[in-house]
Amino acid sequence: METLGFVGLGHMGAPMVQSLLRAGYRVRVYDVVPEAVHALAAVGAIPADSPRSVTEAASVVFLMLQTGLQVKSVCEGKDGIFQHILPEALIVDCSSIDVESARSLQHDAEACGLRMLDAPVSGGVMAAEEARLTFMVGGSHADFVVAEPYLQAMGKRIVYTGAGGSGVAAKICNNMILGVSMIAVSEAFHLAERLGLSAEKLFEVASNASGQCWSLTQYCPWPNVLPNVPSSHEYKAGFTANMMLKDLRLSQEAASSAGVVTPLGAHARELYEQFVLQWGGQIDFSGIIQML
Known part of the structure; x- marks a missing residue:
């Protein structure tokens, strides 16, 4: 069974994880709110105690955070994802952040030899619960092709928008x-x-x-x-x-x-x-x- 990582288990992140679980993936999850982690562990997710531990054996790591600063901290902070993710893995940031931050993070990921997409969502909590989200995906088209099957487990419409930052x-x-x-x-x-x-x-x-x-x-x-x-x-x-x-x-x-x-x-x-x-x-x- 393939392992995925997911950081950010709020109103949108939690139902997105549940969609991935229903699709048959093993999902390692982390959030700064322990109760959010425990709730998903109760339905089959693997609890993690840090962003670093989310990357363990993960082929794709998803982020669903509030701000560009939070994404930067999770990716580039102490024990961040960029330091520990598998070299061949893909980072998919579903957060709604500013364009400058999205482009800067993808540039930094590339400088580290990593792959990253911006893939914010539309549709709200109900669409997340029913796996009917729309994804707007910016970055390398080759990476988009890799990410698309996972996004299809959570959404009904997956749109490739172009270069990095175009999704946000x-x-x-x-x-x-x-x-x-x-x-x-x-x-x-x-x-x-x-x-x-x-x-x-x-x-x-x-x-x-x-x-x-x-x-x-x-x-x-x-x-x-x-x-x-x-x-x-x-x-x-x-x-x-x-x-x-x-x-x-x-x-x-x-x-x-x-x-x-x-x-x-x-x-x-x-x-x-x-x-x-x-x-x-x-x-x-x-x-x-x-x-x-």
Whole structure:
């Protein structure tokens, strides 16, 4: 049985590990929160006590962390992955981080004679639990071919985006669209209510007209229009407001670095900053409809 490594067992990482286990892989796991490791050990994962020990016999090591600094620490810090991973193994970073960090880490990996891809995901916790994630993968195409079968165990759509850093670039751009569209959909439902149009009728029209978008048809923020979305379950998070705010901040950092003006993206960031301040960051990002 092939051994894989996985570092980062949060809302997304834990169900991704479970998908790999269901696919028949042996998975060695680590997280700074011991309870997260114990929970996965209870369903068949092999507990590890450090990033270094995750690399033991692993042909591929996956990372699902919060920030570029965390990824850098796990990879290049004391007893980091770069020092101990098997020379022929592949590192696949599924974290949503900034483009500069992703490119720098791949450059450093290459300098060490190692292989690394950036492969952030889209779809949220429910898609992770159901192995329906979309992966956006940047790096060597040859390495992408190696990684693809493992990614298919966790996702339904695997997109090769190009050179190193292009995966996180795609994720940042996609989630800027997501944040802006969720706000637009939320405003439309409030307007419809004031105009005497029911939420159900607005959904029926807009989901079959030019207003159609994922934030409406797959993740409707108005309660009880769709059954299996956070808005119909008191906004229990599938994708937290903190996560949305993080990605919008990344989009604005990238825009500033690239010299691109994105006024809607900037305003969406401001609104989510206000939302997190008022409502807390653990509520689902679609809950912003309650503030608007």
